[in-house]
Amino acid sequence: MTDTQIQTVVIGAGAVGLAIAASLAKSGREVLVLESQNAIGQGVSSRNSEVIHAGIYYPPGSLKARVCVRGKQLLYQYCQQHSIDAQAIGKLIVATTDDEIDALNLLHERALQNGVEDITLIDRNSAVALQPQLHCVAALHSPSTGIIDSHAFMLCLHGEIENHAGMVVCHSPVEKIDITDNHNFKLTIGGESAMTLNATEVINCTGLHAVALANKIHGLNPATIPKARFAKGNYFRLQGRTPFTSLIYPAPVTGGLGVHLTLDKNGQARFGPDVEWLDDQSDPDQFNYQVNPQRAESFYAAIRKYWPQLPDDSLQPDYAGIRPKIERPDNVEVDFEISDERQHGIRGLVNLYGIESPGLTSSLAIAEIISTMCLPESQLR
Numbered sequence: 564m565t566d567t568q569i570q571t572v573v574i575g576a577g578a579v580g581l582a583i584a585a586s587l588a589k590s591g592r593e594v595l596v597l598e599s600q601n602a603i604g605q606g607v608s609s610r611n612s613e614v615i616h617a618g619i620y621y622p623p624g625s626l627k628a629r630v631c632v633r634g635k636q637l638l639y640q641y642c643q644q645h646s647i648d649a650q651a652i653g654k655l656i657v658a659t660t661d662d663e664i665d666a667l668n669l670l671h672e673r674a675l676q677n678g679v680e681d682i683t684l685i686d687r688n689s690a691v692a693l694q695p696q697l698h699c700v701a702a703l704h705s706p707s708t709g710i711i712d713s714h715a716f717m718l719c720l721h722g723e724i725e726n727h728a729g730m731v732v733c734h735s736p737v738e739k740i741d742i743t744d745n746h747n748f749k750l751t752i753g754g755e756s757a758m759t760l761n762a763t764e765v766i767n768c769t770g771l772h773a774v775a776l777a778n779k780i781h782g783l784n785p786a787t788i789p790k791a792r793f794a795k796g797n798y799f800r801l802q803g804r805t806p807f808t809s810l811i812y813p814a815p816v817t818g819g820l821g822v823h824l825t826l827d828k829n830g831q832a833r834f835g836p837d838v839e840w841l842d843d844q845s846d847p848d849q850f851n852y853q854v855n856p857q858r859a860e861s862f863y864a865a866i867r868k869y870w871p872q873l874p875d876d877s878l879q880p881d882y883a884g885i886r887p888k889i890e891r892p893d894n895v896e897v898d899f900e901i902s903d904e905r906q907h908g909i910r911g912l913v914n915l916y917g918i919e920s921p922g923l924t925s926s927l928a929i930a931e932i933i934s935t936m937c938l939p940e941s942q943l944r
Contacts, residue, residue, distance in 0.1 A: 579915065622898075742783075797855070799880060801831070850885055
């Protein structure tokens with residue numbers, strides 16, 4: 564395959580990369596997905612809460628807000644069409660003290676501005692009627708928040724890519740990208756079958772590695788590349804049955820949404836993530852995903868604010884995920900970034916930066932944008 568010419572190369576086979584590749588393959592493009600790991604969905608997409616978010620938290624008008632609200636709609640439709648387990652079990656965001664009620668009011672207003680039309684602010688009695696063991700003084704009720712079998716979703720996208728003549732190749736880390744004289748991209752690929760190939764379009768969907776990969780694109784202006792930041796989120800699972808039937812979130816904290824309760828499709832409860840900032844110079848390939856059992860102490864304290872009856876010794880270390888955050892000197896609240904020719908001046912190149920939560924929820928909406936906006940319309944078939 565040395566020096567093979569491919570129309571579109573998508574780098575990264577997580578939920579977002581697969582959604583983009585499936586959308587482009589269905590449009591008639593020749594699509595190749597390159598994944599450095601030994602299987603799809605092994606990065607950020609395999610280490611999250613598997614929550615379908617409603618679009619509550621993000622600044623009105625932001626890309627996060629737009630793709631989350633649109634993505635939720637597309638994701639529920641897709642799961643219904645393809646018989647993927649997705650359940651709108653709802654979420655309560657709780658104020659456990661009177662001091663937190665103002666934060667709920669602000670979130671409520673923000674959600675309405677974002678187009679989350681079904682969210683309601685309820686009092687303590689209404690919240691406890693929904694979840695009897697819940698402690699709070701008020702809550703936001705989001706009935707359309709849900710959970711999804713993310714692996715089934717990614718497997719379905721993989722199947723769609725192959726059904727439309729695309730291909731996903733694992734064990735294929737991209738070591739560098741050169742921009743050639745004829746405005747093609749020459750990719751140098753390592754791994755078990757080292758090779759080079761040429762592409763007309765390159766889409767960087769590598770999550771934790773997106774900034775590092777962008778820095779390996781020779782000819783890309785470094786000033787257009789943000790600084791990477793990494794936040795580790797630890798999860799603990801609950802031993803035994805949970806009394807809750809919906810997701811429970813506290814008022815949000817800096818860097819995340821607080822230690823919340825989520826449920827998997829079997830009703831098993833887990834708590835997390837917390838926020839553990841990592842060294843910005845860390846190599847994502849060397850991250851330690853082990854959960855320190857000693858962090859459980861802070862989890863008990865956080866959870867008992869909204870579930871005082873949490874039994875002693877009931878939390879066990881489960882897993883950890885790491886968020887690919889980014890930093891810009893002029894941004895207070897950093898958004899998702901889809902960086903294309905308009906930002907960096909290179910036709911056919913798209914870098915996706917900072918695609919953390921709600922990336923899973925937003926994946927189909929991001930794919931929609933890439934298909935209809937970021938790539939030259941003349942190349943759409």
